Amino acid sequence: xxxxxxxxxxxxxxxxEQIQTLISQRARIxxxxxxxxxxxxxxxxxxxxxxxxxxxLRRAMERNTGPLTDETVARLMREIMSACLSLESPLKIxxxxxxxxxxxxxxxxxxxxxxxxxxxxxxxxxxxxVETGNADYGVVPVENSLGGIxxxxxxxxxxxxxxxxxxxxxxxHHCLLSTETSVEAIRHIYSHQQSFAQCRKWLDARLxxxxxxxxxxxxxxxxxxxxxxxxxxxxxxxxKLYGMNILAxxxxxxxxxxxxxxxxxxxxxxxxxxxxxxVVLTAQRNTPGAxxxxxxxxxRENIDLTRIExxxxxxxxxxxxYFFIDFRGxxxxxxxxxxxxxxxxxxAYFKVLGSYPTAPF
Numbered sequence: 110x111x112x113x114x115x116x117x118x119x120x121x122x123x124x125x126e127q128i129q130t131l132i133s134q135r136a137r138i139x140x141x142x143x144x145x146x147x148x149x150x151x152x153x154x155x156x157x158x159x160x161x162x163x164x165x166l167r168r169a170m171e172r173n174t175g176p177l178t179d180e181t182v183a184r185l186m187r188e189i190m191s192a193c194l195s196l197e198s199p200l201k202i203x204x205x206x207x208x209x210x211x212x213x214x215x216x217x218x219x220x221x222x223x224x225x226x227x228x229x230x231x232x233x234x235x236x237x238x239v240e241t242g243n244a245d246y247g248v249v250p251v252e253n254s255l256g257g258i259x260x261x262x263x264x265x266x267x268x269x270x271x272x273x274x275x276x277x278x279x280x281x282h283h284c285l286l287s288t289e290t291s292v293e294a295i296r297h298i299y300s301h302q303q304s305f306a307q308c309r310k311w312l313d314a315r316l317x318x319x320x321x322x323x324x325x326x327x328x329x330x331x332x333x334x335x336x337x338x339x340x341x342x343x344x345x346x347x348x349k350l351y352g353m354n355i356l357a358x359x360x361x362x363x364x365x366x367x368x369x370x371x372x373x374x375x376x377x378x379x380x381x382x383x384x385x386x387x388v389v390l391t392a393q394r395n396t397p398g399a400x401x402x403x404x405x406x407x408x409r410e411n412i413d414l415t416r417i418e419x420x421x422x423x424x425x426x427x428x429x430x431y432f433f434i435d436f437r438g439x440x441x442x443x444x445x446x447x448x449x450x451x452x453x454x455x456x457a458y459f460k461v462l463g464s465y466p467t468a469p470f
Contacts, residue, residue: 132189139193157200157245159275160378162190163466167383170470183470184218191221200224203235203244209328209347215277215370216248231325232261236269239373246274246374252416253281254367256306262371263420266462267389267431273463275372276385283308283361286331286353287340295319295356297339299330303368304342311360369468378465380439385415387435387462388449391422394457400432403455406448413437431458440464 143156169186170179177185194200202220205212206228216226227244229235235247250259266273283304287295295316302323305312312319319340324330330341331351340356341347348355378384392399407414416435421428438445440461453459 135189136193136196140196143197156197157194158378159372160381160466163275163381163383163469165190166469180470187218188221188223191223195223200246201227201244203227203229203238203247205229205232205235205249205326207326207328207332209331209343209350210326211279211281211344211368212248212250212326212370214344214346215250215279215368218279219248219275219277219370219372220246232259233265236265236271236373239271239375240269246372247271248277248370248372250303250368251371252369253303253307254365255361255363256303258418259303260420263418263431263433264423266433267420269373271373271375272377273371273387273465274374274376274378275465276468277370277372278468279368279370281307281361281366281368282344282359283342283366284345284348284355285340285357285360286343286348287334287356288338288353289340289356290354292316292356295340297322297337298342299324299333299339300342301325301327301330307362307366308342308360310362315357372465377463380441380464381466383467384437384439384464385435385467386438386440386445386464387433388452389431389433389460389462390452390456391429391431391458392456394429403432403452406451407436410444410448412445412448438464
């Protein structure tokens with residue numbers, strides 16, 4: 110038996126050596142690709158390509174035969190790509206901070222650990238960081254399966270010149286964190302408004318008399334709870350990072366609770382065959398059936414609309430609304446290009462926010 114175990118370990122050591130050699134070869138070729146792009150005139154120094162990375166991850170999952178899960182294989186490949194990309198210049202990614210937020214977890218899932226993550230105090234600061242070049246990309250929350258849309262993100266998207274370059278979906282599991290040792294001792298709770306919405310039933314049942322205070326992020330809630338007492342709603346990573354006790358786990362009302370994040374940048378990804386396009390528009394005022402007429406071309410061409418949200422136009426003299434629409438497909442597809450031209454002509458205001466790969470995992 111000992112000999113059998115020793116032989117198995119020898120085989121593992123040999124495979125580890127092969128894997129390491131192949132990773133080094135891949136890294137050298139990635140450097141070569143970067144130099145080729147520079148010779149071709151790409152002087153941006155930004156060698157990240159969302160469509161290419163999504164394609165690589167999908168192929169890795171398609172090749173997977175187990176026993177590792179598709180998501181585990183994709184995460185391993187993501188870290189390899191992240192490390193190779195950082196050999197030239199680590200990407201700077203702005204996210205909603207401080208450290209320990211779910212947005213930071215979304216950065217790690219999409220870009221890997223070999224990036225420079227820059228925490229921002231608010232969503233509008235993330236947009237400004239990318240617009241001014243202080244960050245290459247930003248990650249912003251846009252909707253939650255329980256709490257609904259993140260209005261600040263939609264408001265910024267309506268005004269920015271940036272493009273949506275990708276999306277991340279992240280399962281969200283909330284914990285009640287505190288320096289206290291029992292739920293019964295909690296009299297005050299701090300959290301982001303979305304987290305309160307996602308844990309409403311649990312809080313009503315377990316802490317109906319506790320005062321609730323909304324703050325800018327879950328990580329900020331943890332910092333306040335650590336300083337002032339009370340509790341915060343955040344993830345396990347925040348508990349480890351800030352040395353808090355986990356009084357209760359998985360307190361979200363739905364175990365399938367998921368948040369969708371958008372990657373914002375200055376470049377348009379090329380088509381992958383599995384893409385989403387996001388647009389924002391306003392309908393003609395005082396025109397009966399105006400929104401119906403704007404949506405009709407999508408129905409006629411059997412284009413799958415996946416989301417429609419409305420937001421009031423800030424500063425408008427009369428009541429007016431932006432309509433944010435997501436649909437399957439890429440804006441460069443001739444059929445979709447034709448539909449968008451028709452919609453643009455009928456809308457009072459129209460802008461393509463981006464065509465980008467669907468979240469690969």
